[in-house]
Amino acid sequence: MSGTVFERRLLTRDRGDGLLQKFWRIPWLFVLLLCAVAAVGYVALYSAGGGPDAYAAKHALRFGFGLVLMLSIAMVDIRLIARFAWLGYAVGVGLLVLVLLHGNVGKGAQRWIDIGPLQLQPSELMKIMLVLALAAWFHRASWERVGNLLFLIPPAIMVLVPVALILKQPNLGTGLITAMIGGAVFLVAGVRLWKFAIILGAVGIAAPIAYDHLRDYQKARITTFLDPESDPLGAGYNIIQSKIALGSGGLWGKGFLQGTQGHLNFLPEKQTDFIFTMIAEEFGLVGALSVLGLLTLVVLFCFLVAFRCRHQFGRLLAVGLGTNIFLYVFVNIAMVTGSIPVGGVPLPLISHGGSAMLTTMLGFGLLMSVQVHRDAEFGPARE
Amino acid sequence: MSLGKGVRREEEERRGVFTRRAIALGLGQLGLFGFLGTRLWRLQSEEGERYRTLAEENRLSARLIPPPRGQVLDRNGRVVAGNRLNWRALLVAEQTQDVGATLETFSRIVPLQDHEKARIERDVRRRRRFVPVAVREFLTWEEMARIEVNAPDLPGILIDVGTTRLYPEGEHLAHLVGYVAPPAERDMDGDPLLELPGIRVGRAGVEKHHDLALRGRAGAVQLEVNAVGRVIRELDRREGVPGQDVQLSVDAELQKALRGKIEEGTSIVVMDARNGEVLAMASQPSFDPSIFNAGVSAAQWRDWTRNRATPLINKATNGLYAPGSTFKMVVALAGLEARVVTPGDRIFCPGHLDLGDTRFHCWQRRGHGSVDMRTGIKLSCDVYFYEVAKRVGIDRIAAMANRFGLGVDLEIELPGTKRGLVPTRAWRQAQGKAWNLGDTIVHGIGQGFYQLTPLQLATMTARLATGRAVQPHVTRAINGRPVRGTRSEDWPSLGIPERDLRLMREGMWAVVNEPGGTALASRLPGPLGVMAGKTGSVQVRRISREQRERGFKTESLPREWRPHALFVAFAPYENPIYAVSVVVEHGMSGSGAAAPLARDTLVEVFNRFRAPPAPPPTPGQRVAEGPRT
16 A cells, blocks of 8 residues: 555654744744634624624634644644544544434434534544545555556545435535545546546436435525525525625625624524625625635645645645635635525634534644645655 | 655656646636626625615614594584593513413403413414514503502513594494594505504594594604514604594584484484584484494494494485475575566465366365465465476476585585485486476475485575575584684575575564464574474375375374474574474474474574574674564
8 A cells, every 4th residue: 555654764854853843834824814814704703793702702712722723733744644544534434424323413414423512513524534535545646557447446435435424414515515525636636537527427417316316405405596586585585685685785895793684684694604795794895805815815825835745645635625625615605695505514714613613724734734744755655 | 865766757747747737726716716706796796786775675674653543522622532542461472481371370460261362372373472462452440550560470461552442422423423443455545554453544424534634644663673573773763643633513512412302213403504514413323433443243233234223324414305395495486586476476275286187285185275475484385385386397496406405415524425316307307207297296395206314404494594505514623723614704695685585584484483383382482592494294105095085194104104204494583593404204294293303402502502603694694674474
């Protein structure tokens, strides 16, 4: 198994870099960017809660905790992370199984489990663990090797197992997102494009059949997406009210704490899924585009890390993590603007929620570890 | 760095693939973010205005504040339709933890029936938890006190005050004042006020006629509401305009006194002859108008509609009668105007008039002998008026009747008032029948097809007394501002020579005050003044010649076949102020049943109005000299 076994000699030498040197290699500008995004979240949650007590204070606390976690992970040697990627993947799948057996039911789906005070959504964690495992799998693989169909069967299974488990919850949105993240890693790892074409074609044929097996609320989401006005008080209500809130914000917004749609509870779940709407209503197009800009910078940074990295593991990891963040942001904003069907996808670092914050910061920690250890040399694979 | 050459080449190869594909992926993601940006631009900038409007609609909720309904007052300022505070106990479900327990406690203080509890619980379930639900209306003072004292044990209960319509005079003024009821679909005239729960609109009488003035205009509060409709705060308040008070010309005391004198089927109208103000308008039987306020039960409705005495119908305005001999002055005036008869022309009454085979009888079988116009009125000689009618023709009689307000719409403020009917040749022809001379003769004594209301008869009398085309009205002022025609000069002259009118009045004076007059027994007691009047009685059923010849007596008829009794009068004779009409259904004879009632009415009126109730009459109006005897 290539990529899982390392030269002990190289590992020890790299540790010699010392914690201090590593600390200085942390991309502090990026940390500042994350703080800015989290600050936006604080402001928005302050407004959503009508004060700091309801959401904003907790959000700040969680972000602080997340920062510590992120910086700690940033110091962990990337090769060590690569070595334990499998373990992480196994834990992720285990939790997914656990959530199916003992999870708490929300909206007809089993999605989270209680770990002490924390509500963990294993599907969120799984996305990161999947990226890790796939990066580890493709780390050593040469162009020729990736072209081999047999070589692709294990990673395909690695993607399909958690996706199947998530769909079983059932959580269509996260399932699809997980599959897309896997697909992104496959793509940059060098899997031949015609294989993607075949997969996409197959999905295109299977989708109508799959539609019949969707739950009613999932079908409702799709049909109301196609025509939200058809059911203005039912499933279409959220989309319509969100669009009203966004649109009424105009160019400059109604002002901090002045959003009528949000404060009069016309906005559903304004502290989680619809937090972006809240921002756009109170701060207008200018505010909304600024937030979108900040999040674009975050995703962009992930790609920059990937380009600067000198090992394939780091590159794949960084792109996978970046795509994860991208999909969060895109799906969330597309959802609240009525561009795609509604699905419970939070806005990273801004939406209220401990589990999402934890996994997001875990992901950024891994990303930073890639950045800190961008020059780390993995020993030659034991052939 | 001990990587082999092949490894390095391999590394560069896949790094190249990675870089190309990652750039493509990144650009793709950037493109999708760009799509989101344009989407936001479209929503927030281009369509922003539209969505702003939608957000405002979401946020704002206008609520109407019902204005207090105006009061109806009698001519002395006494409230005859007012508003009573209606203290209600309401329940706000969200303010109590257990609705059932609160109701249980409440019913120990103010007993609630099981069906009331069921209704309350149903209302609570149907409405949002912050919307108050009525628990009990019309609380007494004592009940309220008990609720207040126990307030700590009654979470969610609050006491609220609304209004309900109150008619202190009850059935005495019901026909005039009318009543209010919840608006029906057809009442919706676009006034948003009518959509308020608990609002009432006038459905009859003055309440209906002056509904717009009485109703007032609704105020409004603009409220900010949240997604479930709860009020967050008040943004704007616009006070409404309270309903205006309507003052009637009617004297409630007089009305009550008159109604005390009459039986079923009788109606009395008392007008101020100078300006048409209706001082009293009594009709028996009547109804309690406040029943409509709360809703009429099916049993009550059946009771009213099956009652042959028609309590809901105001006989003074909607009862239709032939005028009988009270009509004779009109015939006389028509004859004078047409110059087919002069006051001094004498007509011999042998007790009947023959026209071909038909014999028309005078009420006095023995005949009145030679009769001039004044005597004709005084004795109510039928033959005299048969002859005059024969000469003048029905159409000229009808035209004169219309000038006296008979068979025309008098535009009184009582909706549904009947117009009545004065027949003409053309009217008969429209029915496909021919008018013949016999018809004219019968109509010369006020019998036949006439359908006139007591109000029209009173108006006729007022016009005879004053020579002016006064119209009856019941409104004196709205919000303190006088309405049309309170002065005599407001009304145009009838255009009938004063000389002719004076002759009519003299005849009517003689009816009451001269020996031989048909209503001599009913003259007013000395000091009050002098009444002039005219009796009338109309057959309800034709009496055949055979019956007559067998010595027919109307007393032997069953009640509903007996003739109606009528009397019209004005007083004081020298200076007419009051015009009265009395109709006693099946009262047998005007002199026997109606005239005494008219006398009692005027006694009551003089006692009520020791000083004249309205501005002094115009000098030209007076009858200067006393009657010729």
